[in-house]
Amino acid sequence: MKRILQTILVLFCLVSPVAAVDLVYAPEPVDNPLSGLVPYVGADGRDQFPHSMEFRYFAFDALMRNWGQFDFGAIERTLQQTSGRGNQLILRIYLEYPGKNNAIPSFLIDEGVGVTQWKSDDGLNHTPDYQSPVLRRAMREFIAAFGKKYDGDPRVAFIT
Template sequence: MKKLCMYGLIAAILLFGAACSDGSTAPPEEKPAVILEEIDEVLPNPFKGFVPWVGSVNTIYQTKLQYKTYEWRDVESQEGIFDWSAFEQNWGNIALTGRRVGFRISAVTPGSGNAYDIPDWLAAKGVALRGYSIDGHQGLAPDWDDPLFLEAHRNLLLALGARYDGDPRIAWIDIGSYGFWGEWHVYLNDTLAASQASKQIILEHYFEAFPNTPKVIAFDDDFATAYVAAHGGG
């Protein structure tokens, strides 16, 4: 027992001597310092700043982007027949000025002046329409869980993507289609909410149709925001 204690004492002395042989301890590791330089110029960060609506002009604030929401009923007034004229006119004019566009598809646009914003033919097929009221506007919203709605939505997105995915005029596509103004909320109208399964199907349509175009989404729905972020969107 005494021998074991002696060996332990010797080992401790040797370790202490090794640590203090030069009379000092090792200096702490220095962390790199970054000095930020203050500038007065506008930082040219991609997609930074305000984004005005398509067609608006601001001579004071020069922006590189413009934005537009399109109602589904105006894009596909007949099943399988798509009217791209509004896209081409808007985007062609924007491209001439060196700008790019972000855009969204909406299935419910309160204040649009329409009773509902899905195509008439889709309503005639039997997709349920349910009343809503928000911000002084009343109208009819589709049942987002209806298989007829989801099938028609996929066909719309695939046609849109086949024509415009990767188009250099597009800065990003806003993942819309669900909720008021395509903003992924049904504020004060909770009975209209889609199931999580249907929300995911709608999200998948965008990623299937636009693999090469940046995709963003409003942050009003936690599930959708997390899904988009996990799949490389913003």
């Protein structure tokens, strides 16, 4: 049995090169959407490679001003830019990011959300107490408002 399998394998290897096909390049539009390299919105060199999505960070404090008060203007303007170029937006909303300013809404700090400050090579960083019920309530409220506004919006590719 082992001898038969070896013989079949040798015959296959001898016959396979004979059946090779020469492939010729045929240019076509990019047909692998929602994957691959993704430039930042407004990045230099953005047009040097094909892409269907762009990426941008948004600070939480710029989007949630107070309880029930949301400002989606920056997201909306960015969505208009990216969709105007025929692309979708990947967005990330952050509360903390090394090297960036504090993104914790001041009304949450005023309501007692603890903040730990620490130094890194990027400067002074601010980390909120993620166990805080006040912060968690704010995040739930924001997610609900964001979902109500953008659920099913074809301009949004992903939220990371």
